[in-house]
Amino acid sequence: MDVLSVRNVYEDAERAINKKAAIGADITIENFTDEAVNAIDLLDDLDDVGKKTKDTLLKVGVDTEEKNRSGSFLQVDQSNVFTNNSISDSVEVMGMSVALDKYKWLEDYLWKVVKPDADKYTAKTALREKETGETSGYFVRSLPGTKEVMPVQACMFIGDEAVMQTAHNVIIAEENSELHLITGCATGDDVVSAMHVGVSEMYLKPGSKITFTMVHNWAEQVEVRPRTGVKLMDDTTYINNYILTSPVSTIQSYPTAYCDGKNSRAIFQSIQGGKKDSIIDVGSRVLLNAPNARGEVISRAVSQDESKIYSRGHLSGTVPGVKGHLECHGLVLSDDSMIYAVPELEASSANLEMSHEAAVGKISEEEINYLTSRGINEEDAESMIVRGFLNMDITGLPDELAQQTQMMIDMSVDGM
Amino acid sequence: MLLEIENLAVEVGGKRVLKDINLSIAEGETHVLLGPNGAGKSTLFLTILGFPQYNVVNGTIKFKGQDITDLTTAERVQLGIGVSFQSPPSIRGVSVRDLLKIESHQDIDEELNPRMKQLADQLKFSDEFLDRDVNFGFSGGEVKRSEILQLLAQMPDFTMFDEPDSGVDIENVELLASEIGTLLDKDKPQGSRIRSGLLITHLGYILNFVSADKAHVLMDGKISCSGNPTEILEDIRKNGFNGCVECAQCL
Ligand SMILES: Nc1ncnc2c1ncn2[C@@H]1O[C@H](COP(=O)(O)OP(=O)(O)OP(=O)(O)O)[C@@H](O)[C@H]1O
Ligand SMILES: [Mg+2]
Numbered sequence: 262m263d264v265l266s267v268r269n270v271y272e273d274a275e276r277a278i279n280k281k282a283a284i285g286a287d288i289t290i291e292n293f294t295d296e297a298v299n300a301i302d303l304l305d306d307l308d309d310v311g312k313k314t315k316d317t318l319l320k321v322g323v324d325t326e327e328k329n330r331s332g333s334f335l336q337v338d339q340s341n342v343f344t345n346n347s348i349s350d351s352v353e354v355m356g357m358s359v360a361l362d363k364y365k366w367l368e369d370y371l372w373k374v375v376k377p378d379a380d381k382y383t384a385k386t387a388l389r390e391k392e393t394g395e396t397s398g399y400f401v402r403s404l405p406g407t408k409e410v411m412p413v414q415a416c417m418f419i420g421d422e423a424v425m426q427t428a429h430n431v432i433i434a435e436e437n438s439e440l441h442l443i444t445g446c447a448t449g450d451d452v453v454s455a456m457h458v459g460v461s462e463m464y465l466k467p468g469s470k471i472t473f474t475m476v477h478n479w480a481e482q483v484e485v486r487p488r489t490g491v492k493l494m495d496d497t498t499y500i501n502n503y504i505l506t507s508p509v510s511t512i513q514s515y516p517t518a519y520c521d522g523k524n525s526r527a528i529f530q531s532i533q534g535g536k537k538d539s540i541i542d543v544g545s546r547v548l549l550n551a552p553n554a555r556g557e558v559i560s561r562a563v564s565q566d567e568s569k570i571y572s573r574g575h576l577s578g579t580v581p582g583v584k585g586h587l588e589c590h591g592l593v594l595s596d597d598s599m600i601y602a603v604p605e606l607e608a609s610s611a612n613l614e615m616s617h618e619a620a621v622g623k624i625s626e627e628e629i630n631y632l633t634s635r636g637i638n639e640e641d642a643e644s645m646i647v648r649g650f651l652n653m654d655i656t657g658l659p660d661e662l663a664q665q666t667q668m669m670i671d672m673s674v675d676g677m
Numbered sequence: 678m679l680l681e682i683e684n685l686a687v688e689v690g691g692k693r694v695l696k697d698i699n700l701s702i703a704e705g706e707t708h709v710l711l712g713p714n715g716a717g718k719s720t721l722f723l724t725i726l727g728f729p730q731y732n733v734v735n736g737t738i739k740f741k742g743q744d745i746t747d748l749t750t751a752e753r754v755q756l757g758i759g760v761s762f763q764s765p766p767s768i769r770g771v772s773v774r775d776l777l778k779i780e781s782h783q784d785i786d787e788e789l790n791p792r793m794k795q796l797a798d799q800l801k802f803s804d805e806f807l808d809r810d811v812n813f814g815f816s817g818g819e820v821k822r823s824e825i826l827q828l829l830a831q832m833p834d835f836t837m838f839d840e841p842d843s844g845v846d847i848e849n850v851e852l853l854a855s856e857i858g859t860l861l862d863k864d865k866p867q868g869s870r871i872r873s874g875l876l877i878t879h880l881g882y883i884l885n886f887v888s889a890d891k892a893h894v895l896m897d898g899k900i901s902c903s904g905n906p907t908e909i910l911e912d913i914r915k916n917g918f919n920g921c922v923e924c925a926q927c928l
Contacts, residue, residue, distance in 0.1 A: 633754070
């Protein structure tokens with residue numbers, strides 16, 4: 262990035278520092294601290310974290326023993342405390358600051374698929390980079406022509422009360438490579454409230470594939486604002502899996518995939534379980550901008566207690582011959598909770614095929630009756646139905662990762 | 678008596694569907710329930726099963742001498758009642774295999790027991806089929822066979838079959854009939870049968886393969902006549918259910 266465009270990023274960010282996000286509750290950023298609270302020591306071994314933290318990490322798919330992983334990254338609050346880049350020859354894993362020192366060209370990938378002036382959260386992240394001269398977050402890259410089936414694990418962890426965590430991640434799949442990531446986000450045991458903003462920019466070079474599986478497990482008063490953009494070039498496949506089944510204060514995200522290359526394909530699958538008074542506003546957007554591009558958005562939402570879930574999906578086709586399908590299914594389990602499904606289809610060209618399917622309702626009495634008639638009591642019948650509903654088949658992952666993801670889903674869904 | 682129903686009146690959705698039902702079924706007996714569409718046959722089944730929408734406004738249901746009128750469905754099933762549904766719902770994410778394990782009191786993490794595997798095979802279900810979500814996209818015949826397979830996992834003392842033969846081809850009716858026979862102890866001599874059943878059928882074709890001891894005609898919320906299954910079916914074939922109305926008048 263030349264000097265001029267760097268300046269533009271910061272100017273744009275400065276102008277947007279009070280800009281409310283288009284959707285979601287407006288968060289007062291000033292309520293959270295962006296001073297580094299405690300200096301956190303680097304870890305020699307990921308397994309050196311305390312027992313409690315280990316369990317917390319495992320819940321979001323991060324294995325401290327690094328079994329069946331091709332790399333690891335852990336950020337606690339604002340510090341990159343652990344990186345393991347030496348497991349696989351096919352993938353690189355680094356803290357962003359390290360990566361920016363190493364690769365001058367990396368600047369060209371910053372603030373390209375997520376704009377600094379998108380809203381005050383992206384603006385805050387950009388300005389913090391300017392003020393501290395440090396870019397937090399991770400850099401993961403698969404080398405050209407490689408196919409590492411084991412996933413890289415990356416974790417954003419909030420360890421201190423009232424912290425404002427920002428991260429700026431860049432993921433690049435070079436030509437004809439395959440890259441798998443598991444990213445987990447969680448908070449320490451004694452954290453009650455905090456804020457997380459994660460800017461993620463992903464690039465799929467021609468012929469590549471990325472799968473990105475994210476599990477969230479925040480404390481009950483955490484405000485979460487991930488901002489994700491994915492650029493797909495020719496003949497690429499991007500698969501995004503998102504799982505959230507634990508309480509949170511508010512989360513609002515709307516990751517967007519730009520299918521700019523021919524034969525590119527983006528699939529978003531998400532499982533959302535609303536609990537307590539969580540407000541979950543999660544959508545997925547696919548812009549089908551090239552011939553034969555495909556987009557699929559599938560979500561399952563279950564609301565309990567007083568939770569509110571806004572389940573959004575947006576497909577936009579701009580050229581002929583593209584195809585997209587949107588599917589949002591919701592189960593409302595309590596009278597005080599709600600699900601609001603917002604499927605949007607937008608076609609600005611003839612000759613394209615887009616469809617959607619949305620169904621929101623309460624758990625079917627007929628289904629409960631059917632199970633009780635086999636001797637299952639009503640409560641167990643309900644939870645079987647809910648688990649069955651949430652337990653969608655996640656497609657596109659290598660066997661080992663598919664099994665692990667299934668286990669993570671089972672674990673999350675069992676807690677429902 | 679295994680099952681004893683006395684003066685049963687039932688409302689569904691505010692409408693009185695069953696007015697005054699009296700019916701007894703002894704151990705080892707198979708009874709047939711006949712009646713026109715909308716007469717309340719399925720309603721009677723689901724009331725015996727204890728589904729919450731079926732509001733018992735009068736009368737009692739006794740099973741094995743115990744008044745079960747106020748028990749939950751699961752409790753009744755645990756006492757030994759089972760049913761195959763006329764049109765069961767499909768449930769996403771709940772596989773036939775999982776249900777079979779639960780119904781045969783197996784642990785969900787265990788492998789399905791060999792007896793059930795063999796029965797599935799007998800009912801022409803492949804191993805992959807068992808992993809399908811129950812009733813999801815099943816053909817009419819598959820639904821009926823899966824219902825019977827689940828009952829074979831349960832082996833209830835009293836089984837109700839709601840039109841097990843409707844929409845099933847001739848070959849499969851014989852297959853189903855033979856498994857229904859297992860559920861009703863038909864392989865034992867009449868005097869030593871223990872399991873009982875109540876079967877709804879419209880055409881009676883299945884009775885060529887499953888012998889029944891008694892038939893009842895349900896009309897206008899009441900049992901309008903009871904008697905020999907072959908004779909009653911013959912009457913209905915000849916005179917329609919109108920004949921039963923007249924018969925009720927002479928009762
Ligand atoms: N949940 C319900 N709400 C309202 N009406 C109902 C309900 N269930 C059954 N009924 C009504 O009760 C009557 C009896 O229905 P039922 O299903 O018991 O008939 P059936 O004898 O099994 O008929 P078929 O031979 O067509 O299966 C019908 O008029 C039906 O519309
Ligand atoms: Mg019926």
